Amino acid sequence: MAHVLYIEDDKEIGNWLTNELKERGYDITWLISGENVEKYLSEVDIVILDVMLPGLDGFSIGKRIKNVNNKLPILMLSARTAIEDKIEGLSFADDYMTKPFHPDELVARIQVLLRRFSKTDQPIHIQHLMINPKDFQIINKETDEEIILTGKQYAIFQYFFKHANQILTKEQIYESIWEEAYLENDKTLMVHIRYLREKIEKDPANPTIIETIRGIGYRLKE
Template sequence: MKKSLLYIEDNEKIGNWVKEELEERGFSVQWLLSGENAEKEVLHHEVVILDIMLPGLDGFTVGKRLKKVAPTVPILLLSARTSIDDKVDGLQFADDYLTKPFHIDELVARLEVLIRRSGGLHSERISLGEHIEVDPEIKMVFDKQTGKEIILTGKQHQILMYFLNHPNKVLPKEQIYEAIWEEPYMTGDKTLMVHISRLRQKIEQNPDSPEIIETLKGIGYRVKL
């Protein structure tokens, strides 16, 4: 299986050479000429090669944004800048720093190390509706349209994962409550209802007409996969 890589480099001569060499060595390369759409694409890759001198946003800015969106995806900075200050600044967020000119075999070796350290590609993501993606291994929820993480509270995350562990099943509210809070459900308690309402505010496109967490009146809830 090919290793998936996001490559951000505005120099077309260098970019074409690196892309061809990496593809010959078993990588699948998505090459961008700037960091403009990088935040949307990074979640689909195992590793990033990032040039510092880019049009628009520089590599330092792009790299910091990528780390916020995908903190587990390693970044290798590739730059003609050789000063210690640049390397120190870059390694505040990046996982490695390689200066130009470089040998392609060294680049490949460094990429292999970064991928091994990170554990490779994310676990298989679960899609909910048209815009939500859940990575159960790293316990993160993303908006596919923006690439940004959706921050859930601990209980909201537990509830969502409980649904995903019981896909397509109608779950009585008593069962959900007792599994999450680990105490008997008291008739009339609205704690679960409030948490689900707040969870819907974060993951539903229209919380008043939910498509992900369905309510079956008088019975409970269901999430369809």
């Protein structure tokens, strides 16, 4: 089973979650701060990281971890629900989960990240699509044809894939891909997603891979 590095300074929450994950078969290394975190990174498969920590906060520690090993998945945990915090977290982390949460959901997200960052080159299947993680080649399994995306379509789909099953706001997606501020009512992202759906969905008018979450944004359904 996977080895989890869990960084959390709240002892009550830390004890509870450590015991929950151990009962489910995970190996856990629990730290109460990010001090000397680098020496643990070669031993673990995933990092669960709280935002509010003594000394350096979780955002700073997460960025430091990614600088050392950008192939190590990070799941942020936080009681901070503001969209600005989520956007900052997802600028480097691979998932962002708000407290309180159910351990079953946390474990499901851990499993998704472990599959995505698996050290094997086994293909990943999303409905009728097969994705080769080594080169992110996308194959339509029904026709056995490669789906060719434009640069922006490719970047958008990779971003969705990286954050599968998460509801992403238009602002998050746009600012991550275009690296500039999102302007309300800008249709650029919507147009790119429409063309992306025409390539990857069986029925682009009724998408089942990239779902529209009305009034918020989108979600890639794995």
